[in-house]
Amino acid sequence: xxxxxxxxxxxxxxxxxxxxxxxxxxxxxxxxxxxxxxxxxxxxxxxxxxxxxxxxxxxxxxxxxxxxxxxxxxxxxxxxxxxxxxxxxxxxxxxxxxxxxxxxxxxxxxxxxxxxxxxxxxxxxxxxxxxxxxxxxxxxxxxxxxxxxxxxxxxxxxxxxxxxxxxxxxxx
Numbered sequence: 001x002x003x004x005x006x007x008x009x010x011x012x013x014x015x016x017x018x019x020x021x022x023x024x025x026x027x028x029x030x031x032x033x034x035x036x037x038x039x040x041x042x043x044x045x046x047x048x049x050x051x052x053x054x055x056x057x058x059x060x061x062x063x064x065x066x067x068x069x070x071x072x073x074x075x076x077x078x079x080x081x082x083x084x085x086x087x088x089x090x091x092x093x094x095x096x097x098x099x100x101x102x103x104x105x106x107x108x109x110x111x112x113x114x115x116x117x118x119x120x121x122x123x124x125x126x127x128x129x130x131x132x133x134x135x136x137x138x139x140x141x142x143x144x145x146x147x148x149x150x151x152x153x154x155x156x157x158x159x160x161x162x163x164x165x166x167x168x169x170x171x172x
Contacts, residue, residue: 001042001043001044001045001052001085001086001089002042002043002045003038003039003041003042003043004033004034004038004041004042004043004053005034005035005038006031006034006035008034008043008050009027009030009031009034010027011049011050012030012033012034012043012050012053012072013025013027013030015050015051015052015053015072015074016030016053016070016072018072018074018075019072019073019074021107021110022070022072023070025070033055033069037055037056037057039093039095039096040055040056040057040058040066040090040096041053041054041055041056041090042054042086042089042090042093044077044082044085044086046077049074050074051073051074051076051077051082052072052073052074052077052082052083052086053070053071053072053073054068054070054071054072054083054086054087054090055068055069055070056068056069056090057069058096059103062101064098064099064100064101065099065100065101065102065103065151065153066090066091066096066099066101066102066103067102067103067104068087068102068103068104069104071083071086071087071113071116083112083116084116084119084120087102087116087120088120088123100153100154100155100156101151101152101153101154101155102117102120102151102152102153102155103149103150103151103152104117104149104150105133105134105147105148105149105150106147106148106150107145107146107147107148108145108146108148109145113150114150117150117152120152121152121155124152124153124155124156125155126152126153126154126155127152127153128150128151128152129149129150129151129152130148130149130150131148131149131151132146132148132149133147133148133149134146134147
């Protein structure tokens, strides 16, 4: 598990495309995440192939909160708790300390994401609030399901990971 770099962009774009129901981003957006937001994103590699991706950013108005934009795990790496391990690794990253809250938006039917965030809340012994963020009709003109905000915290982050930004800390 490591910080992304610009050359990861094409593989991340392909991984997101292979993980419905994730919304596809432009290749340029993924490149910006891999460069300008690398400290708050993480990739997981296995045998030289990217099999996991979490993109996130600190909320500008609440820098102690990490917003998770997307979580993608390749089919061959599912069922291994990879998303959970990546999320844990990301919030321990020394470059983004201190983090006391984690949030994301999730559609009601995305059971995998709800399970990930519920498990994270349990592991941090922190509350998980669910509130309406973007309404299907008011915000998406009925073209996308309602997005609910899952906000976890406050929690205590695990001990910061002092490894070099691109080093692998955990084998996947």
